[in-house]
Amino acid sequence: MKGKIVKLTGGFYYIYTDQRIYETRARGNFRHSDIKPVVGDIVEFKYEEDKLGYIEEVYPRKNILKRPPVANVDQVLIVVPTKDPKYNLNLIDKMIAGYEGKVDILIAINKYDLDKEEAEKVMAIYRKAGFKTFMISYKFDFTIDLLRKYLENKTTALSGVSAAGKSTIASHILKKEIQVGDISEKTRRGRHTTRHTELLFGENETYLFDTPGFSSLDLDMKADDLKDRFREFKEFQNNCQFKDCKHINEPKCGIKDAVSEDEIPITRYNNYLSIYNELKEKEKY
Numbered sequence: 356m357k358g359k360i361v362k363l364t365g366g367f368y369y370i371y372t373d374q375r376i377y378e379t380r381a382r383g384n385f386r387h388s389d390i391k392p393v394v395g396d397i398v399e400f401k402y403e404e405d406k407l408g409y410i411e412e413v414y415p416r417k418n419i420l421k422r423p424p425v426a427n428v429d430q431v432l433i434v435v436p437t438k439d440p441k442y443n444l445n446l447i448d449k450m451i452a453g454y455e456g457k458v459d460i461l462i463a464i465n466k467y468d469l470d471k472e473e474a475e476k477v478m479a480i481y482r483k484a485g486f487k488t489f490m491i492s493y494k495f496d497f498t499i500d501l502l503r504k505y506l507e508n509k510t511t512a513l514s515g516v517s518a519a520g521k522s523t524i525a526s527h528i529l530k531k532e533i534q535v536g537d538i539s540e541k542t543r544r545g546r547h548t549t550r551h552t553e554l555l556f557g558e559n560e561t562y563l564f565d566t567p568g569f570s571s572l573d574l575d576m577k578a579d580d581l582k583d584r585f586r587e588f589k590e591f592q593n594n595c596q597f598k599d600c601k602h603i604n605e606p607k608c609g610i611k612d613a614v615s616e617d618e619i620p621i622t623r624y625n626n627y628l629s630i631y632n633e634l635k636e637k638e639k640y
């Protein structure tokens with residue numbers, strides 16, 4: 356049978372086909388190959404009534420993301436919490452660099468009810484950098500209604516730190532109940548955390564991957580390629596004196612000029628430098 360993996364938990368895959376979910380274990384070809392089925396994969400599987408099924412084959416993927424580990428995605432929605440926990444722009448820019456060129460990116464500044472001014476500040480940075488950016492809160496329906504339009508007829512992976520509000524957003528977008536965490540006042544950490552990735556769906560062909568949060572990220576790329584993962588650099592790089600300008604120490608750099616003229620957000624440029632250095636450091640070993 357052919358179906359789509361909608362959930363992976365405890366070594367079992369849950370496969371959806373013909374209005375039914377089948378439980379299987381990954382087996383066969385996979386044991387010794389480096390293809391590991393992930394949520395979102397279209398697979399061929401065997402199943403007999405009252406027996407655990409198994410996956411035989413993974414169909415070619417449109418794409419696959421490392422973080423979160425999902426396949427066949429149209430876009431990612433990066434969820435940035437305004438507060439509780441406060442956003443980390445360095446991590447956001449790293450996430451963006453990881454996705455850029457692979458999959459479309461949307462950004463949602465969440466929990467803006469907690470500090471509207473702060474949320475507007477962050478939104479301005481990403482709008483200026485050229486991203487479709489939303490300011491949302493489940494407390495204001497119209498913000499969710501607007502976002503929903505951009506998620507219809509698409510498969511979207513939610514991505515963001517723990518307690519950013521991914522499950523809350525999924526639940527309001529899909530108008531379904533999904534267990535979400537309480538912020539524990541003491542630790543400021545989400546108490547219920549999503550531990551597995553699951554593909555959820557709602558009206559108008561809206562598919563969402565709710566995924567576990569993460570707090571750090573290892574980028575898999577060369578430091579010298581990082582500049583191509585900052586989309587707003589493109590417009591200004593022709594002003595650089597050197598064709599292979601890294602926009603760091605070179606004289607007459609179009610990117611540095613754009614930063615000082617406030618055409619490129621300074622936080623984006625500073626994070627470019629720090630991620631660049633981190634990648635260079637890794638290349639030494």
Ligand SMILES: Nc1nc2c(ncn2[C@@H]2O[C@H](COP(=O)(O)OP(=O)(O)OP(=O)(O)O)[C@@H](O)[C@H]2O)c(=O)[nH]1
Pocket residue numbers: 465466467468469491492493494515516517518519520521522523524534535536537538545547548549550566567568569
């Ligand atoms: N004030 C406010 N709180 C929110 C908002 N969205 C989510 N929260 C709260 O933030 C906490 C964490 O939300 P979750 O939806 O569990 O976060 P998550 O990103 O799914 O977290 P993980 O599953 O751990 O990755 C919960 O207590 C939510 O009620 C919002 O728009 N405003």
Ligand SMILES: [Zn+2]
Pocket residue numbers: 592595596600601602603605607608609610611
């Ligand atoms: Zn330059």
